[in-house]
Each structure stands twice: as C-alpha cells, then as structure tokens.
Amino acid sequence: MRCGTPEGANRGACAFALSSVESEGYTRARDARREVARRIEDRMRTDLSQKLFEHAKSRIPGGVNSPVRAFRAVGGDPRFIARASGSRLVDVDGNEYIDLLGSWGPMIVGHAHPAVVSAIADAARRGTSYGAPSPGEVRLADVVVERMPWVERVRMVSSGTEACMSALRLARAATGRSLILKFEGCYHGHSDGLLVKAGSGATTLGVPDSPGVTPAQAAETLTALYNDLGSVRALLDAHRGQVAAIIVEPVAGNMGLIPPAAGFLRGLRELADAAGSLLIFDEVITGFRVSAGGAQALYGVRPDLTTMGKILGGGLPVGAYGGRADLMERVSPAGPVYQAGTLSGNPLAMAAGLATLTLLAEPGVYELLEARGARLASGLAEAASAAGVEVTVNRVGSLMTVFFQPGPVTDYASALRSDTQGFGVFFRTMLEGGVYLPPSQFEAAMVSTALTEADVDRVVEIARSAFDAVRASR
Numbered sequence: 324m325r326c327g328t329p330e331g332a333n334r335g336a337c338a339f340a341l342s343s344v345e346s347e348g349y350t351r352a353r354d355a356r357r358e359v360a361r362r363i364e365d366r367m368r369t370d371l372s373q374k375l376f377e378h379a380k381s382r383i384p385g386g387v388n389s390p391v392r393a394f395r396a397v398g399g400d401p402r403f404i405a406r407a408s409g410s411r412l413v414d415v416d417g418n419e420y421i422d423l424l425g426s427w428g429p430m431i432v433g434h435a436h437p438a439v440v441s442a443i444a445d446a447a448r449r450g451t452s453y454g455a456p457s458p459g460e461v462r463l464a465d466v467v468v469e470r471m472p473w474v475e476r477v478r479m480v481s482s483g484t485e486a487c488m489s490a491l492r493l494a495r496a497a498t499g500r501s502l503i504l505k506f507e508g509c510y511h512g513h514s515d516g517l518l519v520k521a522g523s524g525a526t527t528l529g530v531p532d533s534p535g536v537t538p539a540q541a542a543e544t545l546t547a548l549y550n551d552l553g554s555v556r557a558l559l560d561a562h563r564g565q566v567a568a569i570i571v572e573p574v575a576g577n578m579g580l581i582p583p584a585a586g587f588l589r590g591l592r593e594l595a596d597a598a599g600s601l602l603i604f605d606e607v608i609t610g611f612r613v614s615a616g617g618a619q620a621l622y623g624v625r626p627d628l629t630t631m632g633k634i635l636g637g638g639l640p641v642g643a644y645g646g647r648a649d650l651m652e653r654v655s656p657a658g659p660v661y662q663a664g665t666l667s668g669n670p671l672a673m674a675a676g677l678a679t680l681t682l683l684a685e686p687g688v689y690e691l692l693e694a695r696g697a698r699l700a701s702g703l704a705e706a707a708s709a710a711g712v713e714v715t716v717n718r719v720g721s722l723m724t725v726f727f728q729p730g731p732v733t734d735y736a737s738a739l740r741s742d743t744q745g746f747g748v749f750f751r752t753m754l755e756g757g758v759y760l761p762p763s764q765f766e767a768a769m770v771s772t773a774l775t776e777a778d779v780d781r782v783v784e785i786a787r788s789a790f791d792a793v794r795a796s797r
C-alpha cells in the first residue's frame with residue numbers, strides 16, 4: 324500500500340490508500356491524515372505541466388535537460404516553472420511553491436533579486452559576449468581570491484563539471500601521476516573519469532557508472548569511503564606514487580547532506596602530503612554558502628586546488644577552479660596545461676555572480692542562513708517525531724537533508740539505508756502542499772536569504788501532514 328506510483332500513474336490512488344489505512348484501525352493523527360487525503364484529492368491542477376512534459380519527451384531525452392528534474396526518484400511528473408521571485412516558484416499552471424531547491428544551489432539570495440536582475444540587464448545592454456577579456460572577470464576573480472583562503476589564482480569556466488575536469492587535468496600534469504582518488508557518493512560533475520561508482524570494496528579499482536565510460540577511464544579512479552581515513556590510507560598504500568589527487572566534497576551534498584567527521588578533512592590533508600598527492604576541495608555547493616570562504620574557511624583545512632560553481636554564477640552558467648599560484652600558473656597560456664572556453668568569463672555571468680557575492684557580503688547574512696536553517700531542521704525533526712516517523716536530519720548551515728531512517732548517516736552506505744519510498748510520499752505531499760524540495764532522498768535542501776521565518780513555519784506545518792502521509796502509507 325504505497326502512494327509510490329510510477330511516473331504518470333494515477334495519483335488518485337494515493338488518497339484511496341490513505342482512507343483504507345484509516346479503516347485498518349489507526350486512530351492516531353486521523354484528522355491530520357484526512358487533511359492530507361483532502362489535499363491530495365484537491366490536488367493542484369497540473370494540466371499545462373503535463374502537456375508540456377508529454378511534448379518535451381518527444382523532443383528532449385526523458386523530457387528534461389538534466390535527469391533528476393524528471394522526478395523519477397519520487398514519482399509523479401515534473402512541474403514546468405514559469406517564473407520565480409524571492410522564496411517562491413510559480414509553475415505554468417499558476418501553482419506557487421516555497422522553494423527549497425534553490426536551483427540546486429545557486430539561488431542563495433532568492434530568485435530574481437532586484438540587484439542581480441539589474442546587474443544582468445546592465446551587462447546585457449553592453450553586449451552578451453566578446454571573446455576578449457572584460458573587467459567583470461577581474462572583479463569576480465578579486466572577490467574569489469579575497470574570500471576563499473587558499474585560492475591565489477582562479478580560472479573561470481562555464482560549469483562545475485568543467486571546473487572539476489580541468490582541476491584533475493592540472494593535478495595530473497603537476498604531479499606526473501595518473502590516478503585520482505574520490506569518495507563513494509561524492510559527485511564532481513559528469514566527466515568520464517568521475518562517473519565512477521565504488522567497486523565491491525575500498526581497495527578495488529573503479530567500475531564505470533555509465534555506458535560510454537571506458538574501463539580504462541574508470542580504472543584511473545579509485546574510490547574510498549567518505550569519513551573513513553583508513554580506506555584512503557589503504558588505497559594510497561596500494562598505489563604508492565601513483566595518485567595525482569584526492570578530490571572530495573568537504574561537506575558532501577550529493578548523497579544527501581553528510582558533514583565531514585571531526586578530523587576527516589585534516590586527515591586527508593596529512594595523507595595527501597605524505598603520499599605526494601594534491602588535495603582538491605570540490606566547493607561547487609559549499610563555496611560562498613557554508614561560510615563566506617566556503618568549507619575551507621569553516622573547517623580551517625587547506626586544499627591545493629578548489630573547484631567552484633553554482634553561487635559563483637548567481638544563477639547563470641559558471642564554474643571556476645583555483646588554488647596555489649604555482650599550480651595555477653601551469654594553466655595555458657601562462658603554462659602548458661591546456662584549457663579554454665568560448666563563453667568562459669561571460670560578462671552576464673560575471674555580473675550575476677558579482678551581484679550575488681556582493682549581497683552575501685552584507686553583515687549578518689551567514690548568521691541569518693544559519694538561523695533559518697536551524698529553525699527549519701528542528702521544525703522538521705519535531706514534526707517527524709510527532710507523526711511517529713523516524714528520521715535523521717543532517718545539516719550544515721543552510722544545507723540539510725531529512726533521511727528517512729534512524730541514522731546516523733555518515734557515508735554513502737548508511738545513506739542508502741533510507742526509506743526512499745517514504746521519502747517519495749513525503750516529497751509528493753509537500754509538493755501538493757506547496758513546498759518544492761529536491762526530488763530525491765539523496766540531495767540537499769537549500770535555504771536562501773529570501774526564506775522568511777513565516778515561510779519556514781509554513782513548511783513545517785505542511786510537513787506535519789506529509790509525515791502523517793508517510794506514516795499512513797506504511
């Protein structure tokens with residue numbers, strides 16, 4: 324008796340399941356469940372989204388331009404968004420949602436912030452791309468170098484994928500070594516060598532995670548366990564003198580939110596130094612979010628190279644990689660390591676990034692994000708417990724995941740023990756109630772500065788019904 328209907332199936336089945344649970348004799352929170360059932364019966368009209376999705380599927384693979392948008396992990400059909408402002412998204416059918424997705428990270432000051440919009444409009448009036456250097460690139464580089472403690476030089480690219488791919492090329496060039504060590508459950512974009520799942524154990528070589536990635540590419544990626552320094556040491560010992568770099572999300576955000584255990588990042592620094600490998604922090608999510616200087620400032624651990632993206636582009640396509648000057652000076656044309664881009668340092672993207680980072684420099688911003696994040700996390704934990712649903716809420720500042728399991732969730736294997744069916748019911752009920760969460764158990768919700776206390780309290784109220792729906796669906 325699951326509300327977890329496959330994509331496109333009749334969602335009316337969900338209301339039926341809820342009422343039959345009541346007749347099975349559950350009395351606890353019955354009123355709340357009725358309210359949930361009523362909400363699902365009065366569900367939002369989504370005709371226009373559905374029509375667009377049907378048509379999109381005949382033109383775009385799976386109807387979307389990035390896979391998780393299709394809601395396959397949670398059931399139901401995606402909503403096509405018509406516009407967004409502040410903390411709200413509005414879909415093409417006119418339904419409004421409190422946004423906790425934040426476009427997967429960039430929208431930390433909320434949507435269509437007037438300062439960001441006018442910076443983009445001003446830039447657009449001066450032309451959209453020159454293929455020659457422009458002042459915004461230097462200004463944004465200044466801000467990055469000022470805020471990120473261990474970034475001395477930075478190169479702009481157009482996505483986080485490109486940033487990570489380029490940082491690895493540089494690390495291999497600088498060390499003359501081939502292997503890369505990454506962590507199970509960490510995502511660094513979709514370049515071939517990084518699309519590698521863990522093998523059966525920490526000491527096995529990587530196996531391709533996708534058709535099209537060759538065994539040779541996968542074999543150059545070693546996979547260790549997050550928060551487990553022993554697994555890193557074992558791989559470095561087994562491949563002595565061959566590992567160019569350890570790449571890690573200093574706060575993991577792509578297996579659900581998992582903070583680094585005490586001493587984990589410092590331990591990686593020591594292991595990398597002992598092995599002669601470089602340490603790369605992938606701060607595509609954490610950069611400018613968990614603190615003004617990202618995770619490297621928050622935890623006080625020095626990476627050799629840092630990759631960035633998301634917030635840095637303020638909602639336009641941007642990535643960047645940077646770090647030690649002696650390493651970055653090897654990048655073309657200063658040095659021999661080739662890397663280029665037609666739209667790298669695009670003036671609109673630089674303007675949006677600068678405007679966003681300027682807003683983030685206002686006093687109290689990170690305190691506000693922390694306070695909103697804490698209020699949301701404790702509200703959700705309390706609502707789950709009141710509904711009798713066991714969850715583990717992991718949070719770092721404005722990033723969080725509600726794992727549907729008792730926890731603790733400290734790595735990929737423990738994240739996978741979550742009840743993804745339960746999460747699916749939760750997600751769909753929240754969506755119908757007007758809250759847009761990341762459509763997967765294994766992603767992090769993102770709080771923006773536009774999210775008010777009243778928004779948070781409303782999310783928690785809707786979550787009460789959603790947790791009741793989860794309870795009723797079991």
Ligand SMILES: *Cc1c(COP(=O)(O)O)cnc(C)c1O
Pocket residue numbers: 481482483484485487510511512513572576577605606607608632633641642
């Ligand atoms: C999103 C993400 C990337 C990839 O960035 P894109 O801009 O989507 O290519 C890389 N690393 C991390 C940690 C990310 O969250």
